[in-house]
Amino acid sequence: MTEQTIEADGITLCHESFGDPSAPPLLLVMGLAAPMIWWDDEFCVQLAEAGFHVHRFDNRDVGRSQWWTGRASLPLAYFLRSAPYSLGDLADDAGKLLDALGIESAHVVGTSMGGMIAQEFAIRHPRRVRTLTSIMSTTGARTVGLPSPRAALAMLAPGPRTREDYVTQLVRTSRLISSPGYVFDEDHFRQRAERTYDRGLNPAGVFRQLAAILSSRDRTADLRRLSVPSLVIHGTADPLVHVSGGRATARALGADLDLIPGMGHDLPREVWPRVIAGIKRLATR
Template sequence: MSESTTQANGITLCHEEFGAATAPPLVLIMGLAAPMTWWDDDFCEQLAARGFRVVRFDNRDAGRSQRMSGRADVVRAYLLRAAPYSVADMADDTAGLLDALGIERAHVVGASMGGMIAQTLAIRHPRRVRSLTSIMSTTGSRLIGHPSPRAAASMLAPQPRSRAEYVELLVKTFRLIGSPGYPFDEQRMRARAERTFDRGVNPGGAARQLAAILSTRDRTAALRRLTLPSLVVHGARDPLVHVSGGRATARALRADLDVVPGMGHDLPQEIWPRVLDGIERVAARA
């Protein structure tokens, strides 16, 4: 297990693998401003122990992957659907990574923005996706999946520059958007924040990713045309992407739907067995 960089879709992506190279590939796609390490090492190792070749990677503009250019205007992105790049571009990054790793088809799991990327990958490159698991995400429709006012405001907060400020902001944010039905592990969150900052944070990249989300179009009709095994996992108490987004995604995909009581916009360790079982179950159907 060691990080590598490779060219994919014309940019440089940082990635890492767990498990046997000969096992069925499973790609993990993370969310807004989040590096691949937000898929915890233990989570990845448990997936590998279930018989997968697990690939996680930093999206463009996150972690150690390539930093992009262009000024993001979130108002312009929402009103005019104009952004430096799109969720579709990020889906094509994922397809390019599969090419670079010699993977023809993979099980794909995405969380939050990563769920949007995973859905778009299946739409644009349906032959590359064996099964799809979309976690705490939505269809792109502006009628559902709305954040609470406080959660929305937290996404627009100025990005801190110092390590200490970044750690405090991440702890504050996840106290707000995390899972109220489970104990908040502040020590674990502080360790995650420190590791994230040390790998490299990119405030401009976070704004460009947010603009990509805000400029996206409704995927519902395209999702209805997919025929792959799929699972939607969503927190019943998610304040950032309301559970209506998950329900709509499941309807469009005709997917299994697992609404988890007490879960917010994160993955507490207590629910890992439930999520891992679901991923394994939908992959087996492929």
């Protein structure tokens, strides 16, 4: 299915689906500055072949979904928890998308910031979440899941001015946070960067999304109250969200925890079968 733009209760979201519409719906939520195409096409196809009707979408302020307004101050976000919008607002966007698609509940899978959004969505709308899978994410507690200094600096690097500069920078950053236990596929990340640039860049939106993360609350207590079947997946070599974030998330949820040796802050093709099997096992348990 090709991309489509959906008006969802006051916000415009770009969406795409894979698989049989009669299959159980599964919603994929992407992370910081990342459009939906960072859920690789083939990964989505494999999820559909595993028995799901797969939905991916651009969060607000990225790709072809609606771009927001308002200036984000990262110090204000961190110290005063002040931001143009919150992770809760992003979670509500996901709910509005499901409403527009006529989906009452879905299996929800989020990665990185998308894992935070997925957690927030489950807290706010527990009856709409059949299962929750949180990948390379954290609880919002400021004592866990911290990035390495090098990874943090890379996230704050000035935005590039040209397509070539963007591609070069994104490939460099992707290599920095990638999985040391697996071969880095530079061609794959270069093509992803080119496709991302061509779909539209929103540098101010990246800072608004980052402000939403920095201003977010600790979700631990609310996660403990959830009874949603949950799975947490995290790489043991993640430099951007330390594995302590995944462990804390699993403890709070009482979730299954799958720690993948050698995996960083990405999903190498080699781990796809393991990740998809875990999602399916949780859904059919």
